[in-house]
Amino acid sequence: MQSLGVLGVGELTEKVVKGLRNSGYAGQINLSPRNQQRALALGSQYGCEVMVSNQAVVDRSEVLMLGVRPDAVERLSEEVAMGPGKTLISLVAGMQIAELSRCFHGASVVRVMLSCAAEINRTTVVIYPANAAVQQCLSALGTVIVLADESAFETATVAACMNGWFYFWLHELQQWFVDQGLPEGQARKLLLSNLEDCLSSAKHDLKTPLASMGSAIATPGTFTAKGLEMLEKQNFSAPWTHAFDAVLKDLTADSKQR
Ligand SMILES: NC(=O)c1ccc[n+]([C@@H]2O[C@H](COP(=O)([O-])OP(=O)(O)OC[C@H]3O[C@@H](n4cnc5c(N)ncnc54)[C@H](OP(=O)(O)O)[C@@H]3O)[C@@H](O)[C@H]2O)c1
Known part of the structure; x- marks a missing residue:
């Protein structure tokens, strides 16, 4: 994974970024500008760039990590055009691939569930569907479990x-x-x-x-x-x-x- 964009800099994505950097991930990390103080602090301590808009995050990143709360997804999706060739890692609990694909048309969606222990590289990383690049990158955060279907992911x-x-x-x-x-x-x-x-x-x-x-x-x-x-x-x-x-x-x- 060469460049990662974070849409929604909050509790969880902050810890994911720290865990990735702690494990030696040296690729470009682009952060969305909302909650600017938090984004700037994370950016300066962990070598990430705060973009001017969510669209800039999308344009500059091959893989996007969606870290907003479920009720913010629709609004965010209206701000950006994803286009084909992008991988969207969704951390959003309970939002299914069909709905995410409708919101972020063209993106290849991978759902991931993990915990705050990502920061210390000791989290469980549940993934659906299988995606070799995502699995390889997120294995740095802890123990990867790839599930066979989406209902198992919900469980x-x-x-x-x-x-x-x-x-x-x-x-x-x-x-x-x-x-x-x-x-x-x-x-x-x-x-x-x-x-x-x-x-x-x-x-x-x-x-x-x-x-x-x-x-x-x-x-x-x-x-x-x-x-x-x-x-x-x-x-x-x-x-x-x-x-x-x-x-x-x-x-x-x-x-x-x-
Ligand atoms: N926290 C956990 O342990 C955990 C575990 C598993 C899964 N999750 C999932 O992870 C997601 C994030 O949870 P969280 O606890 O990290 O939430 P959070 O701390 O509230 O972080 C979400 C961030 O997204 C920002 N945001 C909202 N709308 C945005 C937009 N249009 N563009 C850019 N940024 C936007 C929020 O800004 P504002 O504060 O200004 O709204 C906030 O900074 C949720 O969907 C949740 O289901 C969380």
């Missing part, structure tokens, strides 16, 4: 939301340890390190089902088994699956309402 978007919910859940868990008298930093370390233990084992052994790995720890009579029994009595995953269902329903019902 994967729920996982991106889950990533955000984890912070709140972890905060609540951390608070319990703090309430028992542990210093906040130590509680955080204890929590994240135990989570990492679990993730490392689960990633190390991809063949054993996750529930079997848990059962090997929560054997009868153990403290782990006692706590698990209480969690199961309260159907502890139900709030999560209800939230998954609600978000997936919204994602698939109306692609513009986000």
Whole structure:
């Protein structure tokens, strides 16, 4: 990928740009001018050029990254003529390829879902449809998962939301340890390190089902088994699956309402 244009310099695209530069991407990066202070700061720190208009971004870039919120896409599309030969990477949650192609006529659209961990090159990068150049470039940001169809992409978007919910859940868990008298930093370390233990084992052994790995720890009579029994009595995953269902329903019902 030789030149990348960013349409919508915001929370997510800023982190993508930082992650790309941190990984050594040396190509031209052109930024849209809106939110000029933010764009100028990003441009000066990470070697990007702030263009005079969105059209200038399009004209000067081979690949465009769409990073505006869903309700801003239509208006932005009216400002620019994309033309053939451009690749449009859309980060917009819930907006499908048919709609994006209608808005940006002629562009070849690739949908991508990633998280703020792009900044530290540790994000999950979900891509649909497969596109070798996009995959190659964005693999610098983390772990690439290419999906076979668009409905799977919508389902994967729920996982991106889950990533955000984890912070709140972890905060609540951390608070319990703090309430028992542990210093906040130590509680955080204890929590994240135990989570990492679990993730490392689960990633190390991809063949054993996750529930079997848990059962090997929560054997009868153990403290782990006692706590698990209480969690199961309260159907502890139900709030999560209800939230998954609600978000997936919204994602698939109306692609513009986000
Ligand atoms: N944040 C995440 O963690 C995350 C994760 C997955 C997917 N996404 C997706 O990423 C997209 C961006 O999310 P975000 O959180 O980064 O939003 P954001 O911080 O609000 O960034 C969007 C940026 O686009 C700008 N913008 C709006 N209309 C524009 C136009 N016509 N031309 C140029 N720039 C324009 C906005 O400017 P104003 O502020 O002036 O309107 C803002 O700077 C969304 O579609 C979301 O679904 C985000």
